[in-house]
Amino acid sequence: MNDMLTLTTHPSIAAIDPQVWDGFGDGNPFTSHRFLLALEQSRSVGTGTGWQPLHLTVAMGDTITGVAPLYAKSHSQGEYIFDHGWAQAYVRAGGRYYPKLQCAVPFTPATGPRLLAGDDTARAGLLAGMMQLAERLDASGSHVTFCTEHEADLGAAAGFLPRITQQYHWLNRGYGSYDDFLAGLSSRKRKDLRKERARAQAFGGTIRHLTGDDLKPHHWDAFWEFYQDTGARKWGQPYLTRAFFDRIHETMRDDILLVLAEMDGKPIAGALNFLGPDAIYGRYWGCAADHAFLHFELCYHQAIDHAIAHGLSRVEAGAQGDHKLARGYEPVPIHSLHWVRDPGFLGALQTYLDQEREAMGAEIEALADFTPFRKGELQP
Structure with missing residues (x-):
């Protein structure tokens, strides 16, 4: 970490002041302290679930400047941006894919900020901290899913690989x-x-x-x-x-x-x-x-x-479902970030994601032709 920034991990979000956590949010219900706490208190996440809380705070001196929901994962279930094929390839190459670190909202394929912070310095600190934490915990890597486009840009600059998938949203x-x-x-x-x-x-x-x-x-x-x-x-x-x-x-x-x-x-x-x-x-x-x-x-x-x-402004109706197109829901790009410690696998993953992004862009463009709108009705 930057000498001025201190990273701390927390085995429960209950250890973090709700006012501090929510002070960095934008009102998104899923990254609220109360939603993440409900997951823990109800034992929907935690011991035996494969989602072990390891939330991050980054501080400058005694002042917390950013937070992020983070979990140590022992599987890839409940994530909705799928990496099962990567896990199998990693094992075939002689590696151990799990545990991995996942900056996400469990079981929730909804877009929104994942690096909750007051500025990009703190966001960059959280990203760097995820890399360092993966090294320290001997995890295969770190992943940030359903993040914002701005966070994806920051992650790419920090060494994460950006990925684009797609969902169907209704736009008002x-x-x-x-x-x-x-x-x-x-x-x-x-x-x-x-x-x-x-x-x-x-x-x-x-x-x-x-x-x-x-x-x-x-x-x-x-x-x-x-x-x-x-x-x-x-x-x-x-x-x-x-x-x-x-x-x-x-x-x-x-x-x-x-x-x-x-x-x-x-x-x-x-x-x-x-x-x-x-x-x-x-x-x-x-x-x-x-x-x-x-x-x-x-x-x-x-x-x-x-x-x-x-x-x-919009309805987000969850993951997948081509049937949403006929009901006025439009294909939109979804952003995520991925980093693995093994440099050889990271290089292969970059090649794959470069090709996938190009194909996904073409798919989104093609799917847009199947919406029920009159030609020329939609504005960019």
């Missing part, structure tokens, strides 16, 4: 209503979405938006059942514990929008969203009964409704 271009959004679509796509929403909303019940004190423990009981079913099918077992939902109810319910479909007063499906200052983030969905297009309605269309009504 000043729409006053959902009909305003539809007006920008081709006639056929506009009709398709109206029919889809009508069919979904005819499931025989009601759709409710719950946030803040409107959320009650029995809503979480229902959503937990939905989440378990979806998690078991997607990942083999859910990442989050039941206690996590109790914790976020206590500390984050004003940052949550739970969209529930109910029949006869009983929840049958739900979509969990988190709210940021300028975005709504779709995270989890589940159901107890299948109804045509209800998944699309709760997860995508209702999120768009909320974003328009509250003047939010």
Whole structure:
């Protein structure tokens, strides 16, 4: 580290003053102290999970100037920017890929700052600290995922390799209503979405938006059942514990929008969203009964409704899902940073990522042609 900067690791975020941590944030709910603390207190991360907290602070003298969520990983699950192939290649080359260091929000493929600091000097200090910590802990390397483009530029200057992947986000271009959004679509796509929403909303019940004190423990009981079913099918077992939902109810319910479909007063499906200052983030969905297009309605269309009504700039609907294109979600580049200690493997990785970035740029451009917007409607 720079002689003026001191790096400290913390085995729990509870050891860091919440006001200090959140003072460097931008309001993103996932990098908030309370979200990361809920993961730890609920034992969703920690011993036995493969996500061991090792959070960083960098200080100048006695003053903390930056923080970063960091974990020692013993696998690559729950990250959403995949490096399984790299891990296999590393082992085939005679190396040991795990443990590795991951600067990320566990189980959360949402974009936002990862190097939470007051200036770029502190951000550079955090990046340098991750490299040095990997050396000290005999980890294969360090990775920063779902970071900002500015952080990606800083990382590239520091010796990390930048990577670009893609997600689908809905972008608010000043729409006053959902009909305003539809007006920008081709006639056929506009009709398709109206029919889809009508069919979904005819499931025989009601759709409710719950946030803040409107959320009650029995809503979480229902959503937990939905989440378990979806998690078991997607990942083999859910990442989050039941206690996590109790914790976020206590500390984050004003940052949550739970969209529930109910029949006869009983929840049958739900979509969990988190709210940021300028975005709504779709995270989890589940159901107890299948109804045509209800998944699309709760997860995508209702999120768009909320974003328009509250003047939010975008909806981030999570990882993957080409079906989002037809519903007005657009391909956008996602940034990450990667560094491994082995210089030979790092060189091979750089060649791969250079080629991947070129291919990803072409893919994003090609996918944009499949959005439902009228030609010439979208602005850069």
